[in-house]
Amino acid sequence: MRKHNKFLLALSLTLFAGFIGAQMLTANEAKQGREAEPAPTPAVQPAPANGKLLDHLGDTKVISVEPVRQMFSHRTHVVQYKIACVDCHNGIFEQKWGAARAKGDYTHEDAFDKGLYCGVCHDGKAAFATVGEQNCVTCHGSNMVAPDMIYFQKPVRTVVFDHKDHVDKGMKCAECHLQLFDTRAGAAEEQPEKFVMQALYDGKYCGACHDGKAAFASDTRCTTCHIGVRGNERRLAQSAEGKGKNAK
Ligand code: HEC
Ligand code: HEC
Ligand code: HEC
Ligand code: HEC
Ligand code: HEC
Ligand code: HEC
Incomplete structure (x- = not known):
């Protein structure tokens, strides 16, 4: 049984390598073909075995889930737009997820x-x-599009985070959305046991900045972040009246 599997593995690796080689050969033709006339002559000619590989690559549509979702499809780039493997795998991208x-x-x-x-x-x-x-x-x-207001409800209710407050001060999306937070409201709250004040004091989540240096410390001004139910009502009423800072 194990031997059989090994053989299959070796076989598919050989097919795979052969496939990549074939792609490399056709890449220059493909480039020339595209430059000469943009007409959709299928430059990448899949041999029978390739259909399977493309199926596989087509399946791996989601290149990453954090900080953002649904990124990239081999299938559309290779099959639909006729881009050769080497056009991307020549230094732009490694063949490694x-x-x-x-x-x-x-x-x-x-x-x-x-x-x-x-x-x-x-x-x-x-x-x-x-x-x-x-x-x-x-x-x-x-x-x-970054929503203005996010209200965290777990583990405690009505902690406010306002994108506008932060982005208007010159902070870039990547300062928060690579390491600290998902681009998905509710993601941090899915782990309420981790999303706690101690984590902030340890420099995680909001605490990466709210440390008393880059921004006011997380162990001060509790009510600036914890606006409470009343504070929330006030903020909502303000923006409904057009007086809130988000209604500008
Ligand atoms: C070698 C050139 C090239 C590179 C590199 C490239 N793309 Fe594309 N991509 C194209 C072309 C050409 C199209 C189709 C033309 C258009 O729609 O403007 C396209 C279309 C798309 C589409 C729309 C079709 C679909 O699959 O839904 C998405 C999404 C996309 N690319 C994402 C990405 C992402 C993410 C990356 C980086 C990981 C990337 N592309 C890298 C050339 C490229
Ligand atoms: C438009 C650009 C583009 C083209 C064309 C392209 N790839 Fe990729 N490929 C990528 C990107 C982006 C990744 C992910 C790299 C990363 O995460 O750093 C990737 C990853 C891979 C991986 C790693 C998959 C894994 O699970 O680790 C393989 C294998 C691969 N490509 C093979 C191919 C083959 C074979 C072709 C031609 C049929 C091809 N690619 C064409 C952009 C491309
Ligand atoms: C100071 C930190 C910070 C900056 C800067 C920031 N974000 Fe966010 N963003 C967050 C937090 C916190 C959340 C909520 C994450 C959670 O609930 O786990 C979030 C959530 C999001 C969401 C998900 C919204 C939803 O309804 O699911 C999007 C989209 C988003 N941000 C886009 C952006 C964009 C685009 C930028 C740049 C213009 C940006 N963010 C800049 C902290 C930031
Ligand atoms: C051609 C595809 C493509 C388009 C169009 C695109 N993005 Fe991205 N974006 C990416 C890729 C790839 C990443 C990196 C993902 C990763 O780290 O895994 C990314 C990362 C991000 C991030 C997190 C890190 C960072 O760079 O800030 C944010 C936020 C973001 N994009 C917002 C946007 C917004 C807003 C738009 C529209 C104005 C947009 N993206 C349009 C491909 C795209
Ligand atoms: C990338 C750094 C950074 C991160 C991460 C960050 N903040 Fe801030 N925040 C700032 C800065 C800088 C200010 C403005 C300086 C100050 O007030 O000390 C600010 C101001 C604030 C304010 C006051 C806004 C006003 O003017 O009314 C609140 C409330 C706030 N942040 C909440 C949060 C919460 C909640 C999180 C986590 C979900 C968070 N911040 C994450 C940098 C950050
Ligand atoms: C920079 C913003 C910020 C400041 C300042 C802040 N908190 Fe928090 N706090 C949060 C966030 C974010 C959470 C997690 C989300 C939630 O519970 O809704 C949280 C959660 C909590 C929790 C529940 C989790 C735990 O650690 O037990 C308590 C209790 C709490 N805060 C108390 C306080 C007190 C007391 C202060 C003032 C000494 C304070 N917080 C200051 C943002 C802040």
């Missing part, structure tokens, strides 16, 4: 805006840009 993220600069500000990683093509010319609100949803699956 998560390798780009592990480098620590896999963000809009550090990379995509400067034409790196996805930004090599997604620059508004070769493919739709990584800026422009209408485009966020295509890569992230939700419109990614």
Whole structure:
């Protein structure tokens, strides 16, 4: 049984390597073909065995779940847009899931805006840009517009977090959305045993900044964050009247 599995593994590795080799050969033809005429001549010709691999790659649609979801499909890039493997796997991306993220600069500000990683093509010319609100949803699956107010209810009720307060002070999305928080309201609260004051005092979550240096300390001004039910009502009433800072 084990031998049989090993044989299958070896066989599929061989097929896989052969497949990649074939892709490399066709890559230059593909490039030339695309430059000469953009007509959709299928430059990548999948041999019978390749269909399976593409199925597999097509399945791995979600490249990452944190800090953002629903990112990238091999299938659409390779099959639909006829991009050869080497167009991406020649230095832009390693053939290793998560390798780009592990480098620590896999963000809009550090990379995509400067034409790196996805930004090599997604620059508004070769493919739709990584800026422009209408485009966020295509890569992230939700419109990614930061909501103004988030009210945490667990483990205690009505802790307020206001995106606008923070972003208006010049903080970038990546300062919070790479390490500290998911781009999904409610994610931190799914672990109420971890999302506690002690964690903040230890420099996690809000405490990464609210340490008395970058921002007021987490063990002071309790009611600035814990606005309570009354405070919440006041804030909501204010913004309903158009007086709240979010109603500007
Ligand atoms: C448009 C760009 C692009 C094209 C074209 C492309 N890939 Fe990828 N590939 C990626 C990205 C992005 C990753 C993830 C890399 C990362 O997370 O750092 C990846 C990852 C992989 C992985 C690792 C998967 C894993 O589970 O670890 C393999 C294998 C791979 N690609 C093979 C291929 C093959 C074979 C082709 C051609 C049929 C191809 N790729 C075409 C962008 C591309
Ligand atoms: C071409 C695809 C693409 C588009 C379009 C795109 N993003 Fe991203 N975005 C990414 C990738 C890839 C990452 C890195 C994901 C990771 O770290 O695993 C990312 C990361 C992020 C992050 C977390 C880290 C950072 O860079 O700040 C935020 C927040 C974000 N995107 C917001 C947006 C918003 C808002 C828009 C629309 C204006 C947008 N994205 C459009 C691909 C895209
Ligand atoms: C080698 C060039 C290239 C690279 C690198 C590349 N793309 Fe694309 N991508 C394209 C082209 C071309 C299209 C189709 C043209 C268009 O819609 O503007 C496309 C379309 C898409 C689409 C829409 C189709 C779909 O799959 O739903 C998404 C989402 C996308 N890319 C995400 C990404 C992300 C995320 C990355 C980085 C991990 C990336 N792309 C890297 C060339 C590229
Ligand atoms: C000071 C920290 C901070 C900054 C800066 C920040 N965010 Fe957030 N964001 C959060 C927190 C906290 C949450 C809630 C996470 C949770 O509940 O676990 C969140 C949640 C989100 C959500 C999920 C909303 C929902 O309803 O699911 C999106 C989208 C988002 N942020 C986008 C952005 C974008 C885009 C930027 C940059 C313009 C940004 N954020 C900047 C802290 C920040
Ligand atoms: C990336 C750093 C950073 C993170 C993370 C962060 N904050 Fe802040 N926050 C600041 C800064 C800077 C200020 C403004 C300076 C000050 O008031 O000390 C601020 C101000 C505030 C204010 C006062 C806003 C006003 O003007 O009324 C509240 C409330 C607040 N933060 C709550 C939170 C909560 C809750 C979290 C976690 C969910 C959090 N912050 C995470 C940096 C951060
Ligand atoms: C920078 C914002 C911030 C400040 C300042 C802050 N808290 Fe919190 N607090 C939070 C967040 C975020 C949570 C977790 C989310 C929730 O419980 O809704 C939390 C949770 C708590 C909890 C429940 C979890 C636990 O640790 O037992 C208590 C109790 C608490 N805070 C008390 C306080 C007291 C007392 C102060 C003042 C000495 C204070 N907090 C100051 C943001 C803050």
